[in-house]
Amino acid sequence: MIPALAVLATTSTGLLVGVELSVAVVVNPILRALPIGAMIDGRAHGARMLGRTMPPWYIGSTTLIAGFSIAAWGTLQAVLALAAAGLLLATVLLSVLVLVPINNRSSTWTAASHPTDWRVQQQRWDRLHGVRVVLLLAALSLVVIAAVAA
Structure with missing residues (x-):
């Protein structure tokens, strides 16, 4: 069961990070x-x-990593997977508290109708998205290390 969860968690998180x-x-x-x-x-x-597509993916990846951690409880794999789940949860908090509100606003903008500070909002989103990507890469690294640790 642990190897299957490790593969699923790594694959799901890896694809999420790639996107x-x-x-x-x-x-x-x-x-x-x-x-x-x-x-x-x-x-x-x-x-x-x-x-529409990313929230279920984040939830699924976090759930798989948490399941991997629980299944491997008491091992180095569990510690590493738990740290990865913590980083993924940090990205979820960053997303929900800061990035999603900007995203929701920008999803309604058109070339003909957008706020005067649209560029500032998009630049802020881009910077914070960069932070999210770094956290996701760290989480993926921990999941991969956990998957190969014995």
Whole structure:
């Protein structure tokens, strides 16, 4: 059971990190290179799409890591997985308290209708998303180490 949970937790978290990292280093830089109207429309669409898909993914990954930790309780694997779950929970708190409110606002913006401080809000989101990606990478590293620890 422990090896299966380790593989599932690692895979789910790895894919989650990959999506969030690609948003930071690929998608948003591409969108920033577009004309302003297209960028706003593109980010609004991304906010709506990822706003629907990411919450269940975060919950699922956190649950898998917690299950891995419980199944391996009393071992180094459990300690590492528990630390990874803690980091994932920190990203959830960061998301819910700061990133989601910005995301929810930006999901309604259009090229023709957006606030005057839209750029400041998107820059703040980008910076905090970078922090989230770093935390996620650390969590993934801990899950991988836990998965191979014996």
